[in-house]
Amino acid sequence: MLDTIRAVEVVDKPGDEDARDLAHTMRDWLKSRGVAVRCWTNQLGSNSRARSVEPQFKSDLVIVIGGDGTFLSVARQLPQPSPAILGFNLGKVGFLTELCPGAWREALAQVLEVGVAVHQRMALGWMIRRGGSPVAAGKAVNELVISRGNVAKLAVLDIAVQDERLGALRCDGLMASTPSGSTGYAVSAGGPLIHPDVDAYCLTPICPFLDTFYPLVLPCTRRTEVTLLPCRSEVWLTIDGQEGWPLQTGDTVQIEGLPRALRFATLQGSNYLQRLKVKGFLHRNADPGLSWQEYGCEAAAPIPPTAEPPQDPHE
Structure with missing residues (x-):
């Protein structure tokens, strides 16, 4: 659990103007609430390293704006042990970057008010x-x-x-x-x-x-x-x-x-198994709590009674 957020890095996806604009808007919003903020753009390409070292800036939280690919690239660049990393999804799957950019103010307000849950990851x-x-x-x-x-x-x-x-x-x-x-x-x-x-x-x-x-x-x-x-x-x-x-x-x-080696941050209440279900890794038909009506199945036709066997006319 990370209760107090004093310094934040905000990282945006390269070549994405929406991500860049959102990063700058988040920076201004956080600064207005007394949080120290450093912004940088991740870089693409083999073996690239976009994060420069600033010893005087020690972040409590790294916010990544992009898809899971951006999240992975940034996570590899963080020192070990890393600051907590939290993702806002502008990609497709969004399993690692689980937060919605459209509700970023509500999410960050919750982060500043109650902190984030921190999960150690290998x-x-x-x-x-x-x-x-x-x-x-x-x-x-x-x-x-x-x-x-x-x-x-x-x-x-x-x-x-x-x-x-x-x-x-x-x-x-x-x-x-x-x-x-x-x-x-x-x-x-x-x-x-x-x-x-x-x-x-x-x-x-x-x-x-x-x-x-x-x-x-x-x-x-x-x-x-x-x-x-x-x-x-x-x-x-x-x-x-x-x-x-x-x-x-x-x-x-x-x-x-x-x-x-890594510390992934989630909002309190986030559930890994629930996320598997939402993202389609565990299907609805694995839920024993659903009735057959909720599955969309039709009721089975009643089984007709067993007919009497025909009589042998030679008996």
């Missing part, structure tokens, strides 16, 4: 090792995907978890997703929904060929290493669907959980 740390030496590293909020390039040839990946080799996998790719990312690409690939209070991540194969490898949920303390074996396809590591690194044969991608 991230994934990643490192590419080439010839035994690190060549790139970072963190992911939703998922890491190791996948083939634009030629439809299989990638061949050797997988080990905490030094226990699981074997080689021929596939379009392999995904490691956090609980926050389990409602994104992962669920489309057949991965499970993982409650965000669980410190675990899931390995999900993407179109494995003649291999049996079911989605595997691992504690965040377990390290996974994926080594690229010789194959006839380009293979990339993609971070949150936004940053990409080309891999070479023999490269190893090291993946490990980062518990409590």
Whole structure:
């Protein structure tokens, strides 16, 4: 729980004038209520970093105006542990950015009056090792995907978890997703929904060929290493669907959980399971409290009584 908000960063989606205008309006509104505010525009592009460090400005809350993609990009740039991050949705799905821009004054008034609920969320740390030496590293909020390039040839990946080799996998790719990312690409690939209070991540194969490898949920303390074996396809590591690194044969991608790396803010009363239902991840027909009339079903026709068997005329 974060009760007192004294300093806020407001981040808008690049190239979106509505987001920019709303950010400036929020800034003026917050300043008029005694809150220190810093505004900046997120940047697109591989490995971009838009957030400059200002040691004298320590924010309690980061407000993101955009879609889930903007939210992910900003979250990766925040220090660890991060200030709480709250999203206003100008995108399509809005699972991470759950607040409506049309009611921003009411939402921010509630934030200043009673604070926000803060939820600790894990991230994934990643490192590419080439010839035994690190060549790139970072963190992911939703998922890491190791996948083939634009030629439809299989990638061949050797997988080990905490030094226990699981074997080689021929596939379009392999995904490691956090609980926050389990409602994104992962669920489309057949991965499970993982409650965000669980410190675990899931390995999900993407179109494995003649291999049996079911989605595997691992504690965040377990390290996974994926080594690229010789194959006839380009293979990339993609971070949150936004940053990409080309891999070479023999490269190893090291993946490990980062518990409590992020702090997501919600208004009090927000409910994760309810949000799953609203966004269509849990359907109405899973609600045992609905009657058959509420399902829109017709009453079943009565079963006719069993007819008497015909009499044998020869009896």
